[in-house]
Amino acid sequence: MADRGGALSAAAPRAALVHDWLTGMRGGEKVLEVLCGLFPAAPIHTLFHFPGSVSPAIEGHPIRPSWLQRAPGVRRHYRRYLPLFPRAIEAFDLAGYDLVVSSSHCVAKGAIPAPGARHVCYCHTPMRYVWDQEHAYFPRRTGLAARLRGRVLDRLRAWDVASASRVHQFVANSSFVAQRIRRYYGRDAEVVHPPVDVEFFTPAPAEAAHRASGGYCLVVSALAPYKRIEWAIAACAKAGVELRVVGDGPERERLARLAGPGARLLGRVDDTALRDLYRGALCLLQPGVEDFGIASVEALACGTPVVALGKGGVLDVVEDGVHGVLTRTEGDLDELAAAIDRVRRMCFSQTSLRARSEAFSSHRFAERMCSLLLPQPAVASNVRGSAS
Numbered sequence: 001m002a003d004r005g006g007a008l009s010a011a012a013p014r015a016a017l018v019h020d021w022l023t024g025m026r027g028g029e030k031v032l033e034v035l036c037g038l039f040p041a042a043p044i045h046t047l048f049h050f051p052g053s054v055s056p057a058i059e060g061h062p063i064r065p066s067w068l069q070r071a072p073g074v075r076r077h078y079r080r081y082l083p084l085f086p087r088a089i090e091a092f093d094l095a096g097y098d099l100v101v102s103s104s105h106c107v108a109k110g111a112i113p114a115p116g117a118r119h120v121c122y123c124h125t126p127m128r129y130v131w132d133q134e135h136a137y138f139p140r141r142t143g144l145a146a147r148l149r150g151r152v153l154d155r156l157r158a159w160d161v162a163s164a165s166r167v168h169q170f171v172a173n174s175s176f177v178a179q180r181i182r183r184y185y186g187r188d189a190e191v192v193h194p195p196v197d198v199e200f201f202t203p204a205p206a207e208a209a210h211r212a213s214g215g216y217c218l219v220v221s222a223l224a225p226y227k228r229i230e231w232a233i234a235a236c237a238k239a240g241v242e243l244r245v246v247g248d249g250p251e252r253e254r255l256a257r258l259a260g261p262g263a264r265l266l267g268r269v270d271d272t273a274l275r276d277l278y279r280g281a282l283c284l285l286q287p288g289v290e291d292f293g294i295a296s297v298e299a300l301a302c303g304t305p306v307v308a309l310g311k312g313g314v315l316d317v318v319e320d321g322v323h324g325v326l327t328r329t330e331g332d333l334d335e336l337a338a339a340i341d342r343v344r345r346m347c348f349s350q351t352s353l354r355a356r357s358e359a360f361s362s363h364r365f366a367e368r369m370c371s372l373l374l375p376q377p378a379v380a381s382n383v384r385g386s387a388s
Contacts (some may be wrong), residue, residue, distance in 0.1 A: 013098035013118075015042045015373075020106040021078065022049040022058065024268075026222060027194060027294045028124050031058045031173075032103045034195045034366055035122075037374070039101070044093045045111065047085060048074055066091060078252075083152050086110055101373065102167075112162035120168040120373060122192070124185045125177050125291040128226060130156045136225040161185060171372060173290040174313035192369060193316065195362035196297040200271065203303035203350050204279040216242035217307070217340060218281035220274065220295035223249030228288035229331060230255065233263045238337035241282065241344075246274060278302035283324060283343045284336070287336060290314055294328045302356035303350035307339045323348075323356050 008301045017039065019032050036042070036057050043062040048069045051059070068074060068081055076326040083109040094100055095114045102108040105124035112120040129137040130153050140146055161184065164170075170189035172178035178189040217236050221227045229245060231253070235242035243263040245255070256265055269277070278284070282297035284306045292313035296306045300323055310326030320326040325339040325346075 014096065015039045015099040015101060016094050017042045017044045017061075017095040018092070018100060018102040018104075018111040019044055019046045020085075020104060020108045021047045022054050022063065023078070024053050025049075025055055027292070027378050028103055029054055029058065029203075030107055030197075030294065031122060031124070031194050031365075034362055035101055035103065035369070036061055038369065042101075045094070047088055047107075048078060049305060064092070073130070073307060075165050083156070086156070086163070094254055099373065107160075107163075109167055110159070110263045112166060118168050119166055120169045120171060122171045123177060123181055123189065124173055124174070124194075124367075124384060125179050127156065129153075129159055130160060131180075133226045169372065171369075176289075176311075176313045176315070182290075190372060191316075191371070192365060193360050194292055194294055195365035196294055196301065196357065196360045198297070198301040198357050198361050201275055201278065201301035201357075202296045203301075203354060215280055215282040216244050217283055217285045218277055218299070219243065219245045219247070219285050219287075219305075220277075220298070221245070221247045221286075223247050223251040223255060225251060226288055227251075228331070230258050231287040231331060231336060232285045233258050233260070235287065235333050235336035235340060236285070237262055239340040241340055242284070244277060244281075246277060275302060278304050283307045283340065285336075285340070286314060289330070293317065297305050297357050297360045300353045303348075305343055305346075305348045305353060307343055317356070317360070319356075323353055 017035055033055055043064050045064050047066050049063050049065045061169055068084060068088045071081055074081065089107045089110050090112055092111055094111060097114060098117055100111060100113040100117055102111055102121045104121055106127055109121040109123060138149060164185035164187060170181050170187050171192050172189040173194045175191055178191050181187055181189045214352040219229055219232050221229060223229060232243060237260060244267045246269055248268050252265065259265060278299050279302050281304050284295060284304055286293055286296060286306060286308035289309060289312040296308065296314055296317050299306055306318050306324035308318060308324065308326055309330055310320065310328055318324050318326060325342050327335045327339050329335055
């Protein structure tokens with residue numbers, strides 16, 4: 001278990017961390033941040049790193065980018081190098097490490113551990129764009145470019161399955177992702193929900209309850225195709241409610257064209273501004289299928305209910321009618337608008353919302369990961385030591 005400062009004991013194995021890329025602070029980087037605290041001396045192996053884009057807790061570790069760091073135009077167009085990602089992740093020399101911990105939503109799980117070393121993969125999701133979200137990311141299905149892309153994705157799928165054998169233990173961020181790991185890799189996974197900073201994300205002072213009687217709907221998300229933010233824009237227009245969208249990504253220009261006067265794209269904001277947005281929102285809106293949805297927990301921690309599609313990782317977080325409203329039909333804008341209207345008429349217990357969020361604290365995540373990463377005798381010994 002971790003000592004009082006959060007790090008694993010000195011008897012812990014020599015560890016290396018592997019993360020897909022370091023280009024900004026999103027859910028995966030929040031997981032990596034806690035792993036960095038557990039392994040203060042561990043280097044981070046990553047495809048590429050844009051200095052200053054992640055937290056000081058991550059930047060303070062030795063960061064070892066792959067040879068793709070020197071690729072032309074990688075800062076602006078790194079996604080175009082996707083066919084080279086497997087080869088780059090396999091090139092890392094992990095000799096001398098007893099434990100490899102990968103944080104993977106793309107290719108990090110394909111890192112090759114040294115003989116005799118243990119590889120534990122915290123899987124945020126199997127690659128969406130090569131499996132069940134291919135059509136959302138690549139809607140054009142005809143032409144030479146589509147055929148070439150299809151061949152690349154076929155090779156990536158084959159590599160993704162084959163490289164799963166390099167992982168000794170999978171850890172999934174939700175029950176939904178555990179099912180996807182079983183479906184695509186044929187492997188079981190332990191579920192450990194990702195860490196949420198519920199000590200920072202708190203209700204507004206002096207408010208006893210969240211009364212959903214006005215305000216705006218809030219989306220906090222990467223602007224990616226599978227997030228279906230266009231549905232949030234349309235549903236809020238139907239419901240006559242303002243929408244504010246926090247986040248950035250490849251869909252920003254398209255969504256800006258769709259957004260009417262009632263929708264505002266705010267881009268990235270700092271944590272204090274985000275907390276204020278949660279506190280003032282009628283609800284957090286999550287229109288697409290999420291692998292987990294850290295934003296839903298942050299909203300609950302601030303005493304704000306969630307309106308979401310009742311599929312995917314949100315089912316680990318939100319109970320319909322207690323923590324918000326869950327819809328049944330993907331893409332049904334009338335149902336989504338009706339859910340928003342239902343939340344407006346409901347009164348939620350801020351205490352209940354807040355209590356639900358505390359099950360996903362960073363402390364609980366660290367404890368669960370320690371129990372998986374350390375041999376049981378070492379965990380027991382360290383627990384006794386930390387209790388003294």
